[in-house]
Amino acid sequence: AQTVTQSQPEMSVQEAETVTLSCTYDTSESDYYLFWYKQPPSRQMILVIRQEAYKQQNATENRFSVNFQKAAKSFSLKISDSQLGDAAMYFCAYRHRIQGAQKLVFGQGTRLTINP
Amino acid sequence: DVKVTQSSRYLVKRTGEKVFLECVQDMDHENMFWYRQDPGLGLRLIYFSYDVKMKEKGDIPEGYSVSREKKERFSLILESASTNQTSMYLCASSRGSIPAGYTFGSGTRLTVV
Structure with missing residues (x-):
């Protein structure tokens, strides 16, 4: 079974600085998707970024980018120019590409605090 | 704006009660899911469902059941609530093949x- 591990329960960063959240996963498959979700205090989960495993290029979305290392099974999220609104729980998630119903497997989460 | 709506934001129930958590989506999504979130x-x-009246167990189905009689609605049922089911419950939906x-x-x- 696939597993996702986030080894940093909490992280903090100064406003305007850069922070990297770590995620590793375990799978025997070669074709899959990886996601980062953000859960602010409102509890609404928001998709931050998505990476297809067959793409070598790292995904980017404005201030958010990933470092996808397929061989190492690592998928870290970099947040540049951190803003107060980035404070949230962040979850890394895995989905097999072919299996039906798009089940997502989530990591334990990292709580990110932004210090003004 | 597309939505997944859960009927209650906060709920307090007594041990042994039968509890229904309701989830409705307005996006015509095939797949619906129930997760619990714990620190x-x-x-x-x-549990998850990929079609009306279809359901499959997830990783922690014990003590729970589900119902999907209509495409837009997916209900989670706690047959006899216990204190270890105190948690945050999240419903989600997704389109079938995308x-x-x-x-x-x-x-x-x-x-x-």
Whole structure:
């Protein structure tokens, strides 16, 4: 079974600085998707970024980018120019590409605090 | 704006009660999911459904059941609530064959006393 591990329960960063959240996963498959979700205090989960495993290029979305290392099974999220609104729980998630119903497997989460 | 709506934001129930958590989506999505979220454990899949009247067990189905009589509605049932089912419950939906992420509801924080 696939597993996702986030080894940093909490992280903090100064406003305007850069922070990297770590995620590793375990799978025997070669074709899959990886996601980062953000859960602010409102509890609404928001998709931050998505990476297809067959793409070598790292995904980017404005201030958010990933470092996808397929061989190492690592998928870290970099947040540049951190803003107060980035404070949230962040979850890394895995989905097999072919299996039906798009089940997502989530990591334990990292709580990110932004210090003004 | 597309939505997944969970009927209650907060709920307090007594041990042994039968509890219904309701989830409705307006996006005509085929797939619907119930997760529970606990500190340090992340989100764990309870049940999911990929079509009306279809259901499959997730990783932690014990003590729960589900119902999907209509495409837009997916209900989670706690047959006899216990204190260890105190948790945040998140519903989500996704389109069948598109590799997108989920759309989530805002969660129901259930306390069993």
